[in-house]
Structure formats: structure tokens, C-alpha cells
Amino acid sequence: MQNLERHGECLCGQVKFALTLQSPAVHVCHCNICRKHNGGPSITVSCQADSVKITSPDQALKWYQSSEWAERGFCSACGTNMFSKLLGDNPMYYGVSAALLDHQDDLFTEEHIFVDKKPAYYKFDDDCKMLTEAEFLAQFS
Numbered sequence: 658m659q660n661l662e663r664h665g666e667c668l669c670g671q672v673k674f675a676l677t678l679q680s681p682a683v684h685v686c687h688c689n690i691c692r693k694h695n696g697g698p699s700i701t702v703s704c705q706a707d708s709v710k711i712t713s714p715d716q717a718l719k720w721y722q723s724s725e726w727a728e729r730g731f732c733s734a735c736g737t738n739m740f741s742k743l744l745g746d747n748p749m750y751y752g753v754s755a756a757l758l759d760h761q762d763d764l765f766t767e768e769h770i771f772v773d774k775k776p777a778y779y780k781f782d783d784d785c786k787m788l789t790e791a792e793f794l795a796q797f798s
């Protein structure tokens with residue numbers, strides 16, 4: 658059985674977390690919000706929200722509501738973008754920046770989403786599934 662428990666922290670180390678990955682699959686999002694928030698596409702894994710344990714002294718972790726349905730967590734001391742989740746007190750999943758995990762060797766890119774929002778100046782050289790915004794959102798309707 659693959660161990661999907663991970664730890665991680667922001668760049669300055671004030672915000673630390675432990676969680677259990679839903680799977681080792683990485684999703685790359687090219688939407689405008691992710692690219693603005695990250696300075697590039699977001700590269701994230703998903704985890705069960707009830708597995709997430711965050712320690713953040715001095716309330717370093719801040720949440721920003723980035724759309725009508727989601728908010729993003731970042732360290733207010735060093736600016737590291739860390740989490741995304743649906744609004745509300747009981748989201749099922751957290752998205753977590755893959756770069757923050759202590760073990761990354763077993764991760765693999767599964768799909769790219771919002772590829773119709775990707776600018777031309779960068780590209781990924783892989784054969785993963787490519788979903789437009791409409792194709793991605795159709796999965797939930």
C-alpha cells in the first residue's frame with residue numbers, strides 16, 4: 658500500500674501542515690486566477706479536507722477569496738501560495754501546491770485544465786489529458 662501521508666511547509670517555515678493525499682496525481686491549471694496568484698500555472702495535488710492539519714503561529718496563514726466559489730490560502734510572512742478550497746466550513750478537498758510536499762518522487766502529472774486560457778509563451782512537454790474550461794466544468798454539471 659502506497660503511503661500518501663505528507664508533511665510540508667511554506668518557504669519561511671511558519672505555516673506547516675500534515676495531510677493525506679487523495680492520490681499521487683498532479684493537476685496543472687492554466688486559468689487566469691491561478692496564473693496571477695502563482696506567477697504561472699498552479700501545480701497541485703488534492704487531499705481529503707478532514708486529513709489536513711495546519712499549524713500557523715501568529716495567524717501567518719491567510720485566506721483570500723479568489724472567486725465566487727473558492728478561496729486560496731497563503732503565508733502572509735513569505736507569500737507562498739499553499740492551498741485552495743471551495744468556500745464554506747466543510748469543503749471536501751483541499752488543493753495543495755505540490756512543490757510544498759516533503760516527498761514528491763511518486764507524484765505524476767495527470768491532466769492540464771483550462772488549457773484554452775494558457776498563454777502561448779510557455780508549454781509543457783507531456784502527453785497528459787488536456788481539458789478546456791468548458792470540458793473541465795462539464796464534469797461537474
Ligand SMILES: [Zn+2]
Pocket residue numbers: 667668669670671672717732733734735736737
Ligand atoms: Zn511562510
Ligand SMILES: [Zn+2]
Pocket residue numbers: 686687688689690691692699771
Ligand atoms: Zn486555476
